[in-house]
Amino acid sequence: MKGESAKLQFVQLSDRVESNGSETAMDTRALPGVWINSNPNTSGIARMVMSESDGGLSLQVFAVGPDGPIDWSSARVKVFAGVPTSRVGAGFTCNFDFGFAETELQGMIMKGLLVLAQFHRFKDNSKRADFFVREYFALEHGRYE
Amino acid sequence: MSSAIEFKQTGHLDPELLDPAAASNVEKLLGRWANTNRETRGIAECEIQRDGDHFRIEVFGAGENELIPWPPARAKALANLEEEAGQRTIALAANFEFGFMKSEIYIRVNKGVLVIVLYNTFQDDSGRSNYLNREFFYRV
Numbered sequence: 290m291k292g293e294s295a296k297l298q299f300v301q302l303s304d305r306v307e308s309n310g311s312e313t314a315m316d317t318r319a320l321p322g323v324w325i326n327s328n329p330n331t332s333g334i335a336r337m338v339m340s341e342s343d344g345g346l347s348l349q350v351f352a353v354g355p356d357g358p359i360d361w362s363s364a365r366v367k368v369f370a371g372v373p374t375s376r377v378g379a380g381f382t383c384n385f386d387f388g389f390a391e392t393e394l395q396g397m398i399m400k401g402l403l404v405l406a407q408f409h410r411f412k413d414n415s416k417r418a419d420f421f422v423r424e425y426f427a428l429e430h431g432r433y434e
Numbered sequence: 435m436s437s438a439i440e441f442k443q444t445g446h447l448d449p450e451l452l453d454p455a456a457a458s459n460v461e462k463l464l465g466r467w468a469n470t471n472r473e474t475r476g477i478a479e480c481e482i483q484r485d486g487d488h489f490r491i492e493v494f495g496a497g498e499n500e501l502i503p504w505p506p507a508r509a510k511a512l513a514n515l516e517e518e519a520g521q522r523t524i525a526l527a528a529n530f531e532f533g534f535m536k537s538e539i540y541i542r543v544n545k546g547v548l549v550i551v552l553y554n555t556f557q558d559d560s561g562r563s564n565y566l567n568r569e570f571f572y573r574v
Contacts, residue, residue, distance in 0.1 A: 297558075297560050297562070298532070298533075298534040298535070298558065299495075299502075300495045300502050300504055300530075300532055300535070300537075301475060301476045301477060301478075301495030301496050301497075301502065302475035302476075302495070302496045302497065302498070303475040303476045303496075303565075303567065304535065304554070304562070306562060312561070315563065331445075332443065332444040332445040332448065333443050333444075333445045334443065352442055352443035352444075352445075353443055353444045353445075354441075354443065354444060355444060355447075359442055359443060361442060367555075367564070368564070369553055369554075369555075369563075369564045369565055369566040370563035370564065370565045370566075371565060371566065371567075372563070372565050373554075373556070373562035373563050373565050374562070374563065375563055375565070376563060379565075379566060380553070380566045382538070382553055385442075387440070387442050388440075389440040390440070390442070390446065392442070393527075395538070395540065395551065395553060397551065397566055397568065406540055406551065408512060408525075408527050408540070409445075409446070409512075410512075413440065415439055415440075416452060417439075417446070417451040417452060418451045418452075418453075418456040418457045418512075418513040419457070419510065419511075419512045419513065420445075420451060420456070420457075420512050420513040420514070420515060421512040421513065421514045421524075421525035421527075421540070421542070422445065422514075422515075422516055423516075423542070
């Protein structure tokens with residue numbers, strides 16, 4: 290069952306807003322920069338670089354490897370607001386396909402902290418379990434250096 | 435682990451991923467859950483059932499005077515080896531397609547509280563911004 294309000298469909302009340310149909314661009318100022326994992330002993334993503342490119346955002350990931358950082362290269366980012374009427378970016382998703390596995394990242398900014406959910410799904414026959422990791426990242430701002 | 439195993443982070447080589455019990459402990463997610471916020475405008479309730487190797491997720495959105503049932507979704511468990519306080523649980527990720535919108539959600543349990551995070555993408559050119567939300571649930 291879906292509801293409709295002023296021709297806008299919804300499946301939860303939070304979808305139902307008075308849309309102004311604004312074409313205002315999303316304010317993504319909170320996202321670009323270098324994001325550092327709060328856990329120095331992580332075995333996953335150590336650092337991420339969010340950059341503006343081609344009118345959007347891209348994310349370059351550096352993960353921890355046995356012989357040093359592993360560059361995942363960059364992926365395009367899809368930005369999300371906090372509510373349907375907002376034009377302020379509050380989170381993002383992006384995907385990496387490595388062939389043997391694929392990883393989806395879902396990020397949410399809370400009080401300046403980036404909470405990153407990671408979904409790792411293996412596509413090889415290694416019998417490894419798909420797994421989920423949630424870690425915290427802080428934006429390098431250099432104000433206390 | 436064999437050097438032939440491909441990886442993109444050390445975590446991909448965690449021996450625990452080969453443990454058949456890595457994605458067990460599913461009972462913590464099963465059952466019916468109600469939002470801790472009775473005034474929520476998002477997901478009011480959800481029910482998670484085991485369906486063979488997968489899980490069946492039923493979501494009920496908050497409506498004006500009634501719950502709005504979403505089409506059920508199926509999800510596969512992901513091992514959650516690093517939950518807070520050393521808890522070893524699972525997480526679920528599922529997609530809901532409504533035509534005018536799609537919702538990607540993930541579900542996890544932390545100390546008995548079910549946490550649902552949604553990433554909603556509008557597909558109807560209504561001008562609404564794609565938005566995210568996080569809500570908390572208790573077992574009923």
